[in-house]
Amino acid sequence: MSTLLLIEQILNGLQFGVMLFLMAAGLTLIFGVMGLINLAHGSLYMVGAFAAAAVAGATGSFLLALIASLIAAAAAGAIIELAVIRRLYDRDHLDQVLATFALILIFSEGTRWLFGSFPLYLDIPSALAGPVTLPGGIQYPAYRLLIIVIGGVIALGLFQLIARTRIGIQIRAGESDREMIAALGVDISRLYTIVFALGAALAGLAGALVGALQSVQVGMGEPVLILAFVVIVIGGIGSIKGAFVGALLVGLTDTLGKVLLPGLFGAFMEPAAATAVGSSLASMAIYILMAAVLLFRPTGLYGSA
Amino acid sequence: MTEPLLHIERLSKSFGALKATDDVSLTLKPGEIHALIGPNGAGKSTLIKQIAGGLAPDAGRIHFAGQDITTLPTPARARAGLGRTFQISSLAMDYTVLQNAVLGAVGQRGTVWRFFKPVMGDAELRATAMAALERVGLADHATTRTAELSHGQRRLLEVAVALTLQPRAFLMDEPMAGLGASGSKRLTGFLDGLRSEAPILLVEHDMDAVFALADRISVLVYGKVIATGTAEEIRANPEVREAYLGEEDAA
Amino acid sequence: MTRSALINLVLFAMLPVTALIALALDEPFIITLATKAAILALAGVGLNIALGLGGLVSLGHAAFFGLGGYAMGILAHHAQTFTPLMEAPFLIEGTKSMPVIWLTAVIAGALAALLIGALSLRTSGVYFIMITLAFGQMLYYFAISWPAYGGEDGLSIYVRNGFPGLNTLDPIQFFAIAFVILAAVLFIAGRLASSPFGLALAAARQNPERVETVGLSPYRLRLLAFVISGAITALAGALFADLNRFVSPTMLSWHMSGEIMIFVILGGVGRLYGPVAGAALFILLEHILGGLSDFWHVYLGLLLLLVVLFARGGMIGALAGREVAHD
Numbered sequence: 049m050s051t052l053l054l055i056e057q058i059l060n061g062l063q064f065g066v067m068l069f070l071m072a073a074g075l076t077l078i079f080g081v082m083g084l085i086n087l088a089h090g091s092l093y094m095v096g097a098f099a100a101a102a103v104a105g106a107t108g109s110f111l112l113a114l115i116a117s118l119i120a121a122a123a124a125g126a127i128i129e130l131a132v133i134r135r136l137y138d139r140d141h142l143d144q145v146l147a148t149f150a151l152i153l154i155f156s157e158g159t160r161w162l163f164g165s166f167p168l169y170l171d172i173p174s175a176l177a178g179p180v181t182l183p184g185g186i187q188y189p190a191y192r193l194l195i196i197v198i199g200g201v202i203a204l205g206l207f208q209l210i211a212r213t214r215i216g217i218q219i220r221a222g223e224s225d226r227e228m229i230a231a232l233g234v235d236i237s238r239l240y241t242i243v244f245a246l247g248a249a250l251a252g253l254a255g256a257l258v259g260a261l262q263s264v265q266v267g268m269g270e271p272v273l274i275l276a277f278v279v280i281v282i283g284g285i286g287s288i289k290g291a292f293v294g295a296l297l298v299g300l301t302d303t304l305g306k307v308l309l310p311g312l313f314g315a316f317m318e319p320a321a322a323t324a325v326g327s328s329l330a331s332m333a334i335y336i337l338m339a340a341v342l343l344f345r346p347t348g349l350y351g352s353a
Numbered sequence: 354m355t356e357p358l359l360h361i362e363r364l365s366k367s368f369g370a371l372k373a374t375d376d377v378s379l380t381l382k383p384g385e386i387h388a389l390i391g392p393n394g395a396g397k398s399t400l401i402k403q404i405a406g407g408l409a410p411d412a413g414r415i416h417f418a419g420q421d422i423t424t425l426p427t428p429a430r431a432r433a434g435l436g437r438t439f440q441i442s443s444l445a446m447d448y449t450v451l452q453n454a455v456l457g458a459v460g461q462r463g464t465v466w467r468f469f470k471p472v473m474g475d476a477e478l479r480a481t482a483m484a485a486l487e488r489v490g491l492a493d494h495a496t497t498r499t500a501e502l503s504h505g506q507r508r509l510l511e512v513a514v515a516l517t518l519q520p521r522a523f524l525m526d527e528p529m530a531g532l533g534a535s536g537s538k539r540l541t542g543f544l545d546g547l548r549s550e551a552p553i554l555l556v557e558h559d560m561d562a563v564f565a566l567a568d569r570i571s572v573l574v575y576g577k578v579i580a581t582g583t584a585e586e587i588r589a590n591p592e593v594r595e596a597y598l599g600e601e602d603a604a
Numbered sequence: 605m606t607r608s609a610l611i612n613l614v615l616f617a618m619l620p621v622t623a624l625i626a627l628a629l630d631e632p633f634i635i636t637l638a639t640k641a642a643i644l645a646l647a648g649v650g651l652n653i654a655l656g657l658g659g660l661v662s663l664g665h666a667a668f669f670g671l672g673g674y675a676m677g678i679l680a681h682h683a684q685t686f687t688p689l690m691e692a693p694f695l696i697e698g699t700k701s702m703p704v705i706w707l708t709a710v711i712a713g714a715l716a717a718l719l720i721g722a723l724s725l726r727t728s729g730v731y732f733i734m735i736t737l738a739f740g741q742m743l744y745y746f747a748i749s750w751p752a753y754g755g756e757d758g759l760s761i762y763v764r765n766g767f768p769g770l771n772t773l774d775p776i777q778f779f780a781i782a783f784v785i786l787a788a789v790l791f792i793a794g795r796l797a798s799s800p801f802g803l804a805l806a807a808a809r810q811n812p813e814r815v816e817t818v819g820l821s822p823y824r825l826r827l828l829a830f831v832i833s834g835a836i837t838a839l840a841g842a843l844f845a846d847l848n849r850f851v852s853p854t855m856l857s858w859h860m861s862g863e864i865m866i867f868v869i870l871g872g873v874g875r876l877y878g879p880v881a882g883a884a885l886f887i888l889l890e891h892i893l894g895g896l897s898d899f900w901h902v903y904l905g906l907l908l909l910l911v912v913l914f915a916r917g918g919m920i921g922a923l924a925g926r927e928v929a930h931d
Binding site for chain 3: 461
Binding site: 079085132135141142143145146147149150151152153154156157158160161270274277278280281285324327328330331332335338339342343346347348 | 655661663723726727729730731733734735737738739741742745746748749750751752858862865866869873899900901902904905906908909912913916
């Protein structure tokens with residue numbers, strides 16, 4: 049494999065990683081602050097993608113489509129937080145799993161009912177459709193590069209938000225001691241709604257950005273959700289930094305595994321068998337990574353016990 | 354017979370800058386009640402946790418019945434014969450009082466890997482459990498759900514479960530708390546007799562009980578043992594007086 | 605007889621009575637539905653040992669269900685194509701014999717549960733949920749990307765596997781097989797719950813510290829519960845694949861894990877007969893609501909939401925009133 053191709057695949061891995069980060073950041077914040085496991089986070093990803101596809105179809109503007117994905121997912125997040133999720137904070141994890149699984153059923157079938165079973169397509173804006181030339185003569189799709197940049201900027205923004213702002217202080221306080229922030233006079237239920245909507249907006253944006261690369265369809269959020277769980281398990285629950293490192297690790301492992309493993313087995317196996325073994329192993333690579341992290345650090349790389 | 358059963362050697366544990374256990378050495382000899390007292394936050398519970406398992410010390414060794422148990426997990430220490438009661442009751446709350454005691458009897462028997470024999474129909478386990486409940490005066494409550502017990506009764510159930518284990522030594526973390534005057538008095542009498550079965554390392558706030566019961570008393574202040582001795586020696590010890598009186602002055 | 609014992613008896617009798625009435629009315633499709641309910645109930649009984657008794661919220665039980673399905677699919681596939689499963693180091697042939705397939709499924713499920721459980725049980729709470737989900741998904745993607753056994757398309761079996769002395773193609777005879785297995789497993793699960801092991805396992809759910817203090821290891825108790833649970837769910841998977849004469853990665857998907865959990869919850873978590881009620885209700889809803897609307901999962905979702913938020917004892921809980929489960 050040429051170096052150029054390898055660098056291109058590393059960039060693909062980074063792009064995948066920052067998308068996973070947008071999903072995982074919301075999940076890990078929601079878990080860290082409210083102690084809630086939200087299976088319906090993938091549905092919010094889907095809501096963002098569908099909102100973007102609908103708005104892009106109606107207006108032709110990609111920027112408006114992205115804004116719509118943020119607003120729609122945040123609104124959907126706020127609505128389910130107010131209607132359902134807030135009844136679950138004091139419940140055990142089983143109830144949370146079941147109720148949010150029920151939300152998935154409702155969201156998925158509801159979307160199918162509204163938009164039909166056929167996938168929608170969200171076009172990459174023409175200005176970003178071509179490749180750009182990176183230093184070293186590497187040709188790389190401009191849109192994918194933009195995703196990496198957006199993801200990086202959002203990651204930085206989140207770190208700043210948590211570290212510097214008033215709401216960030218409340219979030220950190222909420223992670224360590226719920227009674228404490230209540231005693232400080234913070235309106236907890238408002239804080240929870242905001243955090244949930246923020247996480248939802250990030251998921252929705254990720255859905256819209258990825259929707260332009262793949263297709264927009266019902267159920268698109270679930271594989272991403274499960275990968276985001278793997279990210280969180282690796283990074284440690286509640287840690288934004290862990291989510292970032294975990295997301296990049298998973299993105300790179302998955303992308304590079306799929307490219308490199310079949311070739312690796314090709315070195316000592318016949319081609320057909322090598323492809324089969326290599327691609328099967330590649331499909332399991334991130335889970336093996338997760339198992340390895342668990343063996344040595346049961347609470348993840350940046351998790352506290 | 355003065356060979357100690359439990360021997361704690363230079364145990365230390367820090368949480369960040371806080372030295373919760375600071376070079377503590379203690380012994381528990383057969384037949385004695387050794388009380389551990391000290392102001393709040395002196396590190397008594399941290400010390401008990403390190404002895405019973407569940408919290409690894411930074412340094413030091415713990416020997417029990419001729420065996421180094423420093424690195425053993427909690428269940429292995431229990432099987433070696435350490436019977437523990439908790440400061441905050443730690444019981445299976447959905448179970449009846451009898452079920453909790455039977456659980457202890459199952460643990461004592463050591464063979465949990467039986468899958469088809471109804472456990473509550475096992476006469477031997479029931480007898481062990483009922484005998485322990487009778488000794489602490491909870492036999493009448495055998496069918497009560499544990500969550501419905503008063504705090505004091507839960508402490509007694511903790512003691513009863515520890516009894517079903519037939520341990521070689523007891524670690525009791527404030528068994529008198531929540532018992533009220535007459536309950537405390539009754540338990541004091543019971544523990545007095547219990548020491549001949551197995552020695553007791555007793556953490557207790559009830560000073561009347563401590564001075565009535567303890568053969569030896571160790572005083573823990575800021576994680577350090579500042580004195581060990583008989584009740585008279587401890588009463589007369591100027592450092593202890595200062596630690597306690599000083600606390601009262603500050604209060 | 606207490607009220608919940610009566611309910612249990614009714615639930616237990618419900619499936620065979622339905623099947624016999626359908627036989628009398630010559631409605632083989634209804635017998636097949638009753639068979640499906642019995643098999644899904646079996647999967648639920650398996651999950652309930654981990655979930656209800658052990659408090660282990662596994663969102664990866666489709667892994668065991670699907671493994672059981674593939675145990676059936678792979679053995680029968682080799683038997684029907686007359687190719688050996690493997691030749692070296694020793695010869696393994698395919699088979700169409702149900703007992704052999706069941707045994708294989710149980711062993712495969714137990715081994716997978718041992719591996720997944722040994723890793724997952726090092727953690728607890730929400731980590732455990734996410735990790736079991738992830739390992740389940742790992743097998744799902746593996747099944748999709750492994751081409752030898754149909755990949756994404758799955759494996760079809762031309763003729764249902766055989767059981768000595770019975771005609772398994774006759775719906776009522778196959779129902780009888782599934783129901784007898786369900787009854788046997790219910791009996792075993794009931795004995796398990798009241799055994800010393802069950803007492804200690806349920807105590808570890810309520811308070812692991814207490815169990816450690818009496819000298820027992822919660823990890824080992826839970827691991828064994830997880831293995832038994834996985835083995836039973838795999839057995840259900842083998843039967844389910846035999847019912848459909850088809851196995852595909854769908855059986856391994858996390859929706860399947862969620863559905864098995866729904867059977868347990870709709871019926872009432874921690875209740876021995878809960879999964880029977882839940883699976884029967886699920887099949888009933890699927891056919892009533894599924895007939896009314898293509899989007900019946902919306903209604904299923906709403907129902908599940910209502911049960912979780914407002915009727916935590918599930919169906920049996922609502923019928924039996926407030927009683928302590930596992931008596």
